[in-house]
Amino acid sequence: xxxxxxxLHLHLIRPIFSARLLTTASTSPISIETSLPFTAHNIxxxxxxxxxxxxxxxxxxxxxxxxxxxEIASDSLYKAKLIRGFCHxxxxxxxxxxxxEAAITRKDCIITAYRDHCLYLGRGxxxxxxxxxxxxxxxxxxxxxxxxxxxxxxxxxxxxxxxxVGAQIPLGCGLAFAQKYSKDDSVxxxxxxxxxxxxxxxxxxxxxAALWDLPAILVCENNHYGMxxxxxxxxxxPAYFKxxxxxxxxxxxxxxxxxVKQACKFAKEHALKNGPIILEMDxxxxxxxxxxxxxxxxxxxxxxSGIRQERDPVERVRKLILAHDLATEKEMKDTEKEVxxxxxxxxxxxxxxxSPDPSELFTNVYVKGLGVEAFGxxxxxxxxxxx
Amino acid sequence: MLGILRQTVVAKxxxxxxCEQGIGAVALRAYSSSSANKMTVRDAINSALDxxxxxxxxxxxxxxxxxxxxxxxKITKGLLDKYGPERVVDTPIxxxxxxxxxxxxxxxxxxxxxxFMTFNFSMQAIDHIINSAAKSNYMSxxxxxxxxxxxxxxxxxxxxxxxxxxxxxAWFGSCPGLKVLAxxxxxxxxxxxxxxxxxxxxxxxxxxxxxxxxxxxxxxxTLDSSFCVPIGKAKIEREGxxxxxxxxxxxxxxxxxxxxxxAKEGINAEVINxxxxxxxxxxxxxxxxxKTNRIVTVEEGFPQHGVGAEICATVVEDSFEYLxxxxxxxxxxxxxxxYAANIExxxxxxxxxxxxxxxxxxxxxx
Numbered sequence: 122x123x124x125x126x127x128x129l130h131l132h133l134i135r136p137i138f139s140a141r142l143l144t145t146a147s148t149s150p151i152s153i154e155t156s157l158p159f160t161a162h163n164i165x166x167x168x169x170x171x172x173x174x175x176x177x178x179x180x181x182x183x184x185x186x187x188x189x190x191x192e193i194a195s196d197s198l199y200k201a202k203l204i205r206g207f208c209h210x211x212x213x214x215x216x217x218x219x220x221x222e223a224a225i226t227r228k229d230c231i232i233t234a235y236r237d238h239c240l241y242l243g244r245g246x247x248x249x250x251x252x253x254x255x256x257x258x259x260x261x262x263x264x265x266x267x268x269x270x271x272x273x274x275x276x277x278x279x280x281x282x283x284x285x286v287g288a289q290i291p292l293g294c295g296l297a298f299a300q301k302y303s304k305d306d307s308v309x310x311x312x313x314x315x316x317x318x319x320x321x322x323x324x325x326x327x328x329x330a331a332l333w334d335l336p337a338i339l340v341c342e343n344n345h346y347g348m349x350x351x352x353x354x355x356x357x358x359p360a361y362f363k364x365x366x367x368x369x370x371x372x373x374x375x376x377x378x379x380x381v382k383q384a385c386k387f388a389k390e391h392a393l394k395n396g397p398i399i400l401e402m403d404x405x406x407x408x409x410x411x412x413x414x415x416x417x418x419x420x421x422x423x424x425x426s427g428i429r430q431e432r433d434p435v436e437r438v439r440k441l442i443l444a445h446d447l448a449t450e451k452e453m454k455d456t457e458k459e460v461x462x463x464x465x466x467x468x469x470x471x472x473x474x475x476s477p478d479p480s481e482l483f484t485n486v487y488v489k490g491l492g493v494e495a496f497g498x499x500x501x502x503x504x505x506x507x508x
Numbered sequence: 509m510l511g512i513l514r515q516t517v518v519a520k521x522x523x524x525x526x527c528e529q530g531i532g533a534v535a536l537r538a539y540s541s542s543s544a545n546k547m548t549v550r551d552a553i554n555s556a557l558d559x560x561x562x563x564x565x566x567x568x569x570x571x572x573x574x575x576x577x578x579x580x581x582k583i584t585k586g587l588l589d590k591y592g593p594e595r596v597v598d599t600p601i602x603x604x605x606x607x608x609x610x611x612x613x614x615x616x617x618x619x620x621x622x623x624f625m626t627f628n629f630s631m632q633a634i635d636h637i638i639n640s641a642a643k644s645n646y647m648s649x650x651x652x653x654x655x656x657x658x659x660x661x662x663x664x665x666x667x668x669x670x671x672x673x674x675x676x677x678a679w680f681g682s683c684p685g686l687k688v689l690a691x692x693x694x695x696x697x698x699x700x701x702x703x704x705x706x707x708x709x710x711x712x713x714x715x716x717x718x719x720x721x722x723x724x725x726x727x728x729x730t731l732d733s734s735f736c737v738p739i740g741k742a743k744i745e746r747e748g749x750x751x752x753x754x755x756x757x758x759x760x761x762x763x764x765x766x767x768x769x770x771a772k773e774g775i776n777a778e779v780i781n782x783x784x785x786x787x788x789x790x791x792x793x794x795x796x797x798x799k800t801n802r803i804v805t806v807e808e809g810f811p812q813h814g815v816g817a818e819i820c821a822t823v824v825e826d827s828f829e830y831l832x833x834x835x836x837x838x839x840x841x842x843x844x845x846x847y848a849a850n851i852e853x854x855x856x857x858x859x860x861x862x863x864x865x866x867x868x869x870x871x872x873x874x
Contacts, residue, residue: 230616264649271647280615280652285639291605292640295612302568302594302618325605332600485650486684488708491740493787495684500825 142452143183146176151445155380156437162362164369164398167387171379175447177223181378182438185215186457188239189435190464191248192408195238195255198468199412204255207284208269210408211239213376216434217342217402218243220381221310225389228305232280232293233312235270236342236406240312244279246272248467258474265477266485278307287320289313290339294326297337297392308336308392310385316347318361327397331368334396338388339365341401342375348410349419362401375402376432405432483507545731550720552694553583553659556701557621559733561591564619567705570597570610571623571660580625581661581720607633607658611640614656614710621705624660627676627714641710642685657704659713662690663757663808664856666718670844675809677756680712681785681818687739688785690714692760694724696783699737707739714785716758742789744796748778751866752796754819755806756782759857763806766862775870785815793819794827801832802869806862811839836865 152170159166192212198204211218214236221231222243233240238251246262254261255269262272263282271282280296283289293311300307317323318341330337341361345352352359362370369391373384384400391398405428409416416425442448483495483505490507497503547555561567568591573580575588575598588596599606603624610622624630630637637658644652663675680688687709691697697715704711729735745760746767755763760781767777778796782789797803803823805816816837823835841855 232612263647263651266649267647273648273651275615275648275651280612281644281648283640285635288608288635288640291608291636292612292615294605295609295614296616297612298609299613299616299618302613303616322604322608325600325602326608328600328602329605329609333597485646485648487687488645488650488653488655491738491787493740494790 142448142456143176143179146174146179146447148174148176150174151178153379153441155374155383156377157374157380159380159384160362160372162360162365162370162372162399163367164371164391166371167383171383173379173382175445178438178442178445178447181219181223182435182442182453183456183460184219184243185378185435185438186460187248187463188212188215188218188242190460191238191242191251194464194468195252196408196412198252198255203472204269204412205257206268207235208255208412209236209410210412211236211406213407213428213434214342214344214404215239216378216437217312217340217375217381217404220378221340221385223378223382224385225310226307227277228307229389230278230280230293230296230300230307230309231312232283232289232296232309234283234286234289234314234317236314237270237272237282241272241274241279241282244274244277246274246277246279248464249470252468252471253474256471257476258471259477259481260471260474264481266481287313287317287322290317290320290323291326293339294330294335294337297330297335298333301333301335306393308338308389310338310340312340312342314347315341315343315345315352315359315361316350316355318343318364319356327365327368330397331365336392337397338385338392339397339399341399342404343401344404344406346406346410346419349414351419360401362399365397365399368397368399370399370401372401372403375404376434376437378434378438480505545726545728546723547694547698547726547730548721548723549691549694549697549715550581550583552697552724552726553701553715553720554585554587556698556705557584557587558590560702560705561587561595563733566617567619567621568595568597568613569621569623570599570606572599572601572625574598574623581717583720584623603629603632604636607636608640610656611636611654614641614654615644615652619655619705621657621659624658626665626672626717627660627662628672628674630658630660630676637680637686637710637712638683642683644685645709646685653708654710655708657701657711657713659701659704660715661717661720662714663716664718664840664845667847667849667852668845669847673845675714675807675840676712677714677785677807678809678814678818680714681788681815682813683786685710686786687711688714689739690756690782690785692719692757692781692783694726695730696737696743696781698726698730699735700739700783703736703739706736711739714757719758719761722761737783740784740787740789742783742792743781744778744792745781746777746779748776749800750776751802751804751869752778752780752793752800753804753806753862753866754780754782754793754796756785756815757808759806759808762857762859763862765859766866769859769863770866773867773872775866775872777866782815788818788822790822790826794823797823797827798830801830802866803831804836804838804862804865804869806838806857808840808856811837811842814839833869833871836869838862838865
């Protein structure tokens with residue numbers, strides 16, 4: 122929701138048609154059933170009936186299309202060698218990011234691993250900053266010093282962006298600890314995959330979160346493959362929502378943005394009163410693990426196209442919009458064209474940005490550098506004083 | 509009401525300012541500390557924690573046995589009673605988990621002090637210390653700062669065997685983004701810990717179990733609640749002109765003993781207490797070598813890629829023409845620490861090793 126608002130302000134060239142669509146879309150409530158029921162562990166599941174509105178559904182559509190487009194454009198940029206190193210794409214999983222944002226505020230915190238581009242966007246990050254960071258330019262959200270895996274937006278409660286599988290879970294419990302300590306009335310969502318679900322530090326952190334009643338929500342984005350290893354080959358029990366044992370869990374259709382919204386709303390209420398809860402989002406990534414992985418050696422093309430046909434999150438919302446007469450096919454196609462243009466413009470703008478200044482090699486090593494010397498590869502050639 | 513608020517603000521401001529001014533004040537007293545009182549290192553650390561927790565409600569402690577047990581080495585005695593279980597948090601024996609939680613809390617703006625019962629256990633959490641804490645400010649271009657302190661005993665104790673005796677100064681000291689401190693005296697312990705807690709960057713604070721019970725003279729200034737020792741500055745514990753002996757932590761004490769023995773033989777040794785492993789006070793070490801022309805480094809840790817190796821490199825790079833003898837390194841032996849007392853003794857530097865090396869640097873035979 123907020124994502125679309127922000128992009129409205131950023132771009133002046135916009136077909137009046139589509140902007141009017143969103144600004145005039147009503148906020149009057151519609152009640153929609155989730156596609157599948159929730160499966161619960163040690164807790165009573167929330168209702169399948171989700172409150173939404175035309176405005177919300179239309180912005181779900183636009184925002185997911187934007188995320189999808191950004192990821193596909195990143196694929197091209199990577200192949201054009203404008204993006205280097207690792208690039209982990211989120212297309213297919215958009216409903217998780219979008220549904221979650223709809224249920225929470227910016228005071229709530231989100232932390233994730235390396236598949237972070239869309240979550241950054243959902244927290245209010247801009248396309249230009251995202252592309253600039255991916256291409257290593259100084260206008261990137263981490264000034265080009267982080268890269269794909271290290272997007273942050275602290276002022277919006279987004280704490281990254283982490284490369285070490287599983288590390289984000291204890292970190293997320295730490296965010297929840299701080300929220301409880303500060304009596305903040307907010308919660309932390311820590312996202313991880315089916316691969317990370319087997320990490321020991323998850324269970325260490327979960328134990329402490331449960332012991333201390335931390336407002337921690339562990340969100341397993343189960344896309345069924347940990348890199349190239351299918352879940353059944355890595356986990357004795359792939360019922361990740363049950364792995365918390367004494368910690369309640371909910372299994373959610375992660376391709377249904379409304380189900381995600383309902384689950385996150387439910388989880389937030391629970392966590393504020395009762396401590397940690399696990400949400401398992403049943404989702405799917407169309408791309409391989411990263412751009413170095415074709416994603417087809419360990420799964421069939423039929424499987425991938427099957428999910429696209431049956432469960433695509435964007436198509437689901439499109440059908441809902443049509444079914445409830447909230448917009449026409451043409452209006453939605455126009456929105457998609459608009460989004461494509463927005464993304465192309467952002468890429469063009471990001472491409473114009475320069476690389477970081479060489480002096481940036483030595484900045485931000487410390488907050489307080491104490492005037493100490495730091496050395497480059499040849500210490501007689503390159504040294505700097507850390508301010 | 510406003511008057512009280514203003515007073516509190518002014519007091520806090522002075523508290524912070526004095527820490528910065530402490531640089532000047534402490535530099536003056538670099539050569540001598542006039543003492544009225546004595547204090548153990550244990551009490552020094554305890555009082556530093558107490559004062560910093562009192563001054564800033566964001567400071568909290570976590571670790572195994574820090575609360576109800578009063579601290580495995582009684583360092584945190586009395587703090588649970590004073591500050592309550594929300595601020596003195598007993599953790600399960602899960603270093604990776606609780607260190608990650610501490611770092612996450614620091615991301616959000618709290619100021620955790622995470623205790624490792626010994627730094628040997630920090631290896632279970634080292635990913636969070638390095639990848640989650642040390643590198644975050646850089647990777648986020650300044651958005652995510654991590655004002656955390658990791659503290660606990662480091663290095664050898666006595667008879668605790670190979671898995672409980674390693675020194676981690678060299679490993680942590682190599683990592684950009686971390687600050688690494690190694691106090692020796694009570695003054696060091698108090699001043700450096702207070703500076704560490706106030707510092708906005710992640711600090712590894714390497715204590716020493718065998719020093720906890722040792723008493724040191726402390727000045728009135730050291731006892732003041734605003735006392736701080738600047739990070740990154742070494743201290744000349746003993747002035748000399750014939751040979752420089754550089755050490756940190758317990759080895760400073762051994763080096764001072766060695767200097768006394770050397771003095772009887774007419775060798776006037778200068779003993780430098782590094783205090784800070786990262787940033788390393790290269791200028792203090794080089795200034796001393798340019799004066800004495802000879803240097804011995806002393807550390808408990810493994811010799812290869814150790815702190816002494818870095819000091820040797822820095823001296824050769826910056827003060828080569830001033831060296832009248834090769835750099836001498838005294839370090840722990842290249843072996844996992846044995847248990848039996850006689851060979852354990854051989855695994856770590858003893859005073860006689862430092863004396864012998866200093867004599868070698870002075871081209872004196874045994």
